[in-house]
Amino acid sequence: MATEITMPQMGFDMTEGTIANWLKVEGDMVQKGEPIAEIETDKTTIQIEAFSSGVLMQILAPVGAKVPVGQAIGYIGAPGEKPPSTAPAPSTSTQKAVPTSAASPQTSAVSPSPASTAPFTNVSPVARRMAEQMGIDLAQVKGTGANGQIMREDVEAFAANLPATAVALTSGEPSSMTPAPASEPVAPSPSPASVERVIATPAAKKLADGQNVDLRLVKGSGPAGRIVLEDVANFALAMQKQPVPSGVAPVAAAPAMVGAQQPTPGGQRKPLTRIRQTIAQRMTLSKTTIPHFYITVSVEMDAALALREQINEALKPENIKVSVNDLVIRATAMALARFPNLNAMFTGDAVEQRESIHIGVAVALPGGLVTVTVRDANTKTLREIAVEMVGLATRAREGKAVAGDMGGQTFTITNLGMYGVEEFLAIINPPDAGILAIGAASPTPVVRDGKVVVRNMMQVTISGDHRVTDGAEGAQFVNEVKRILENPWGLVL
């Protein structure tokens, strides 16, 4: 009698698990209690053991498949026994087990895309990696190796016949940035031929991973240009001295537009500085992969400005000055506490709400900008925020940012009020779900109680990630920011 192997429930909140690895193949003898497969949950990877002894007759869920708790992933039976006829065929089970919606691509680094996983075990490791990098569905690739094994050349040949836009290089980018499904045009992508292996030592790769350094930007000092630990360490140090927006991964420069290499006659070609490379890449990534929407509200700032004056009067002896932007930081943090869905990131198959509220604040530099981070802004007083911002901005401008000054933000604010800008639209700073663009608080005629009066109005515009949130929620959120700023005592109480 065949025994079902079912997806175990590890912890009360586990609803499904991913098959990370089968430790046995069909036909293997297994002993009761012997590990037969590895299951990956949100939290951990665990081994599951055979519930009974016998032969592993059938594997229903291939590596990479997501299977609901309790569903059969395979059968153990007596030697020679046939699997139960009710058992779903492997292919249907695969379909069921993995998300089928083309609109929700698998993006988690640990669960390979459905296309490249599943029944295709007869694939060389190099070919599999290339296929994953290029987003190629291995089902469509014909193998020419031994027993039809799909080899590197097969993937290359397949890629060469694809339209350039259908192939995207995804490695090295944050998971939330994984390009849309292959059927849609994505960011300018390198042709398959340019998929280049970065030669780096294992230790260098590990450090680069930890420091979010893109090895493609690092110059190797080892034999044949091999990147060694020291190169990555030096690069990371240099990045600290010359910070990049949000302090997150300096990613490879966006591929240049066609013809852009040719300087116009009489023009001047300025190679990109590292900071510009990073801005170019991150902003391209954001604008091409995040569906932005925008909502603007007008905030009457008179009460807030009056309160600010009083606060600054009181803080004068301490030489502390609270800026309008500090008020906005605090108001945004308070509002986010009530809208946790916007304090989140898109991870491909989920929206991950962040535990803390860290507000990124864009700071302009000559030749670029960086984002400094006010951590746990919702728990800080205006005085604390004011003092911290002065330090953060000063260090950023002087190129002396220290660890923790940048990166890790969960939401970002950009303010062009000091340039007299009334209103503008900002590009989301990945992996945030939104960004607030703050204009100047300027005297504006408005209607109050049927009369035209002059008030200091400030335009606040949210850019929202439409994958995470919608217009209605975005509107409620900016209105909450508005409410807090228009009733400013809430900021200090």
Added chain:
Amino acid sequence: MAEITFREALKRALREELTRDPDVVIWGEDIVAYGGGGAYAVTAGLAKEFPGRVRDTPIAEEAIVGVGIGAAMGGVRPIVELMTINFALVAWDQIVNHAAKLHHMFNGQIKVPMVMRSPAGFGRTAATHSQNFDSWLASVPGLKVVEPATPYDAKGLLKAAIRDDDPVFFIEHLQLYGTRGEVPDTEYLIPLGVSERKREGRHLTVVTWGRMLVETMKAAKVLSGEGIELDVIDLRTLRPMDLSLAMQSVKRTNRAMVVEEGWRSMGIGAEVAATLQEQVFNYLDAPIARVAGLEVPMPYAKNLERATVPFSDDVVAAARAMMTNQY
């Protein structure tokens, strides 16, 4: 603590164990008659101190090891001496097919608590008498293989080997007999299968044993003057091999080198390198380097002999190359 020679440390170990346990005996070629104490005088005088328990054998290595195995099976704890490791070739069947297997083929009913002592290495003894079979021996399941580098370790490891219930092949490098080191008068044992950090450094992990430990320590001094600090791990036992310290070390230094005197191909160095890359791959910042002997039959001429096996300058050169990213 007194400084004594490696040779003397071994002799003290033998003497202490002969004294402690009446079942311990020593058999070998010329260990009594010839100048009184074997070709390298390790057993000198012991025959007189322990009449009847230290005996000369015929020149028949297969018989020496075979008799040792039989005696060990019957409850004796023999130490058999092979005049050089090159003669172990004649006894290979006894060592590999009998000593190493009996316990396992008879369901653990039999034990072979025997020590095979043998000098190895070189010393103007030409091709057939200048060999290291470290990796040959260390690849045999059922054997334990020990090769000390210092007088202190030699004494503690030999005593532990004699007390071990498995057959132990105890390799003594010819060039070490005359080296000196501190050895306490009090009794101590060094467990088999445990490596030791002989020098602490942060730049490069060097895994070695035997004579090459001595050369590596010399190299470490030179390199230290250049700002390169070697972390030196002495394996001490080749089977079972303890690489735990080496792995920890690589996690700090990110670079590893194995230094061995024997032939490079299929050597202990290959084994160490393979295991390290399996276990600590993500910590490596360079390929694991191997410094090893040239793969030629050893020449007799002194200058050629010197050129065939590694010395401290080879370790220095390899370490420099590694630390300047040229490897």
